[in-house]
Amino acid sequence: MINKLKLDKILMKVEKPARYIGMEKNSYKKDLNKVSVKIAFSFPDVYEVGMSHLGLQIIYNLINNEENYACERVFAPWVDMEEEMRKEGLPLYTLESKEEVKNFDLLAFTLQYEMSYTNILNILNLSHIPFKSKDRDDKYPILIAGGPCAYNPEPLAEIFDLFVIGEGEEIILELLKLYEEVKKGSLSKESFLLEATKISGVYVPKFYDVSYNEDGTIKEMYRLIDSVPNTVIKRYIKDLNSMYTPDKLLVPYIDTVHDRIALELFRGCTRGCRFCQAGIIYRPIREKSIDNLMEIVEMLINNTGYDTVSLMSLSSCDYSQLLLLTKELMEKYEDRNIALSLPSLRLDSFSIEVLKEIEKVKKSGLTFAPEAGSQRLRDVINKGVTEDDIVNAVTYAFKEGWSRVKLYFMIGLPTETDEDVMGIKDIAYLVKDIFFNRPNEEIKGNFKVTASASCFVPKPFTPFQWYGQDTINEFMRKISMVRNSIKDRKVVFNYHDADLSYIEAIFARGDRRLSELLIKAWEKGCKFDGWSEFFKYDLWLEALEESHVDGEFYANRYRELDEVFPWDFIDSGVSKEFLIREYKKAIHGKTTDDCRNGCRACGITNCSMRGVYN
Amino acid sequence: MIIRARFTKRNYLKYLSHLDLIRLFQRSFTAIKLPIKYSQGFNPHPKFSIAAPLSLGIESECEYMDIEITEYVKVDDFLESINKVLPDDIQITNALCLEKETSISAILTWAFYEIKFELNSKEEPKSLSSRIDEWLGSSEIILTRLKKKGKKKVATDINILPLIGNVIVKGCDENNYIVINTLLKTGQNGNIKPVQLMEAMSRDLDLNLDLDSLLIKRLALYAEEGKNIYSPL
The missing domain is CATH 3.30.70 (Alpha-Beta Plaits)
Known part of the structure; x- marks a missing residue:
């Protein structure tokens, strides 16, 4: 256990000390000496962000539900806390037992976004744990990682001992059970890793090596030991209704990003947007039943005291019985002043129906994501939204009293022309005209339309994985084109850092040669890269140069269809043929309909939604 | 009608801000279904106030709050249920159900x-x-x-x-x-x-x-x- 007097002294000096104390409602406090396996679980960002993650809540409760296992949390200390900890020589500790991270059997990270990778190194460093797998002997915890970015684990291959591909709650208990053998002494850590490869969905990078072609592309990834699998198949929960679902959630004391109940309606998505990685890797679509959801939500409300329930999914409006569900929820909980929120709204008439049902939603602002400015480009990315949809949705929203609209777009999508880019401005102005072209007496509220543009990052396991990202200059040219064309105070144009998206693109499709780059960047002081106020592009440029990594090779290069990708050894269930088919259709501006309206042969087997109509 | 309650704020929970504390009580009242009065208006919120808010980092054996309620509440039942949902370091140690009184903040x-x-x-x-x-x-x-x-x-x-x-x-x-x-x-x-x-x-x-x-x-x-x-x- 760490020195608590020191901790007290530090906590008086830092911002929001409640980030570092734990003790929240529904947190576990087990005697670490009395459990057989102890695992530290980390979301490598600041507390408020990490605690808003539903996956953490599931894994935390799943493991702690087992009497013999303890799971404790650790987040990235904010910069002021880090400074004080280093000054006092206080190592990083878990929130529950205030125990040093280093003393845990396993240390697990969830990889939600590439720009959190430097935070992982910072957490390791603050815990006095060496970065590289080969530099850690048996006295250090085994480092494991999972989450969406684990679908391309290679940039972190030298750092982690083991990756979990797919839905962690399906695998983690099997892993811990195997680890119990290590604790009993019947297995060494080394043989634990080898044994673990027999668990489907587990990838241990040190049992593989990679050879390269002269042009720097991968020639072959090969096994160093015959018994490990050639292909790692993702694991997923087959039946969401019978899966382990926590009946309680950790309730933070401080305000977090999502300070409410997250009720997961389903996993997967049938829309087939071509830029979206989640839409592929979470296939097949799996829904929870209304009865199941009503039962869960009652327990969650009583066990947390939250007064807002957020209906979570990749595209919540696609839940096949959404209207019925919202009606039942409203009927049951209206008297208790419990509000519903629907975070991912689609721009069609059905979503609006649902919105009408949830009258309690705050009418401050409404967010829509057309993603691209022109119909042609929306067809390319297969975002099934038309201009009519946008017109109808905002017309309705204004009539119902909303006056502020946010629109999300991407810049740098495949086949994009300047005309497409300028469509962003056109849509924003269209929305403004719809607001003001109404009878004067109907115009109420302080109108504002905000168009936000992010820079497109091609991701593995999407139809755009072959596509070369726009250069930073090209991004900036397009951005200033839109920015300079908007001359209306009621139309606000925001854009994301192109520099940051460039680094993100390098890691998204990177290979195992990037570990050095990452360590170099951390050494230079990079951390919290996802926070634009901390992102230091000049340091990243230095790190790229010093580690001899050609960033353009990873970010901007167009790949041949037969190129071997670093992530090719992972089977996401969706076939490469399907992705190629979709890529080709995209280039020709041809759309693919929602797969609830008919199977598109993506390669997923046993899909329960095959041909089910919405 | 109000419940006047005395409560503690001990150990690490001294690092909760006044706003965090208000949210904690809000959730706890929701969880035990306390018949609390809500403010009128577009964004109704439960009506209760904590007197003489503590600065961050100070522990307390003795804090007070007034909670406005819509119907009489048996104090013993209230104490038993609320202390089950509140953390160990923030517990209500005494409470009374009173007709409208001068607010607790005004008399301390x-x-x-x-x-x-x-x-x-x-x-x-x-x-x-x-x-x-x-x-x-x-x-x-x-x-x-x-x-x-x-x-x-x-x-x-x-x-x-x-x-x-x-x-x-x-x-x-x-x-x-x-x-x-x-x-x-x-x-x-x-x-x-x-x-x-x-x-x-x-x-x-x-x-x-x-x-x-x-x-x-x-x-x-x-x-x-x-x-x-x-x-x-």
Whole structure:
């Protein structure tokens, strides 16, 4: 256990000390000496962000539900806390037992976004744990990682001992059970890793090596030991209704990003947007039943005291019985002043129906994501939204009293022309005209339309994985084109850092040669890269140069269809043929309909939604 | 009708801000389905108020709040259910169901604290005690406070002596920290924070204290009538 007097002294000096104390409602406090396996679980960002993650809540409760296992949390200390900890020589500790991270059997990270990778190194460093797998002997915890970015684990291959591909709650208990053998002494850590490869969905990078072609592309990834699998198949929960679902959630004391109940309606998505990685890797679509959801939500409300329930999914409006569900929820909980929120709204008439049902939603602002400015480009990315949809949705929203609209777009999508880019401005102005072209007496509220543009990052396991990202200059040219064309105070144009998206693109499709780059960047002081106020592009440029990594090779290069990708050894269930088919259709501006309206042969087997109509 | 409740704020939970504390009670009231009154308007919120909010980092054995309710509540049932959902370090220790009263914030005028601190010098508690008594015997103790006036912060000098009820040196604890008790004015008609007392004391008695390392605990809050002070519950 760490020195608590020191901790007290530090906590008086830092911002929001409640980030570092734990003790929240529904947190576990087990005697670490009395459990057989102890695992530290980390979301490598600041507390408020990490605690808003539903996956953490599931894994935390799943493991702690087992009497013999303890799971404790650790987040990235904010910069002021880090400074004080280093000054006092206080190592990083878990929130529950205030125990040093280093003393845990396993240390697990969830990889939600590439720009959190430097935070992982910072957490390791603050815990006095060496970065590289080969530099850690048996006295250090085994480092494991999972989450969406684990679908391309290679940039972190030298750092982690083991990756979990797919839905962690399906695998983690099997892993811990195997680890119990290590604790009993019947297995060494080394043989634990080898044994673990027999668990489907587990990838241990040190049992593989990679050879390269002269042009720097991968020639072959090969096994160093015959018994490990050639292909790692993702694991997923087959039946969401019978899966382990926590009946309680950790309730933070401080305000977090999502300070409410997250009720997961389903996993997967049938829309087939071509830029979206989640839409592929979470296939097949799996829904929870209304009865199941009503039962869960009652327990969650009583066990947390939250007064807002957020209906979570990749595209919540696609839940096949959404209207019925919202009606039942409203009927049951209206008297208790419990509000519903629907975070991912689609721009069609059905979503609006649902919105009408949830009258309690705050009418401050409404967010829509057309993603691209022109119909042609929306067809390319297969975002099934038309201009009519946008017109109808905002017309309705204004009539119902909303006056502020946010629109999300991407810049740098495949086949994009300047005309497409300028469509962003056109849509924003269209929305403004719809607001003001109404009878004067109907115009109420302080109108504002905000168009936000992010820079497109091609991701593995999407139809755009072959596509070369726009250069930073090209991004900036397009951005200033839109920015300079908007001359209306009621139309606000925001854009994301192109520099940051460039680094993100390098890691998204990177290979195992990037570990050095990452360590170099951390050494230079990079951390919290996802926070634009901390992102230091000049340091990243230095790190790229010093580690001899050609960033353009990873970010901007167009790949041949037969190129071997670093992530090719992972089977996401969706076939490469399907992705190629979709890529080709995209280039020709041809759309693919929602797969609830008919199977598109993506390669997923046993899909329960095959041909089910919405 | 109101419930007037006394509660604790101990250990690490002293790091909860006033706003965090309000949210905690809000969720806890929702969880036990307390018939709490909601404000009117577009964004209804439950009506309750915590008196004399603590600064971040101060523990307390004795905080008060008024909760407006729509119907009579059996206090024993309330205590039993609410303390089950509240954390161990924040527990309601006493409560009464009352008809409408003057608000608790309006009647509280004195706060009683325990303050522990580390002395750099090897000064004995006895000697410190007599130096403090002498200090409190001076004609005035001036402290410069920054007050917000619009957007600007203006420094004003005030005499804090009338805001200090007493300071008693209790001795040393097991970590060799000096322990004192002090009664300080609180509320709208004069208010001094324990850190401000220690700031002035450290300055005038050359104690050279690290004000971030003080261990402060509020032991009681009092109302007064004439010359008597009394506990409101």
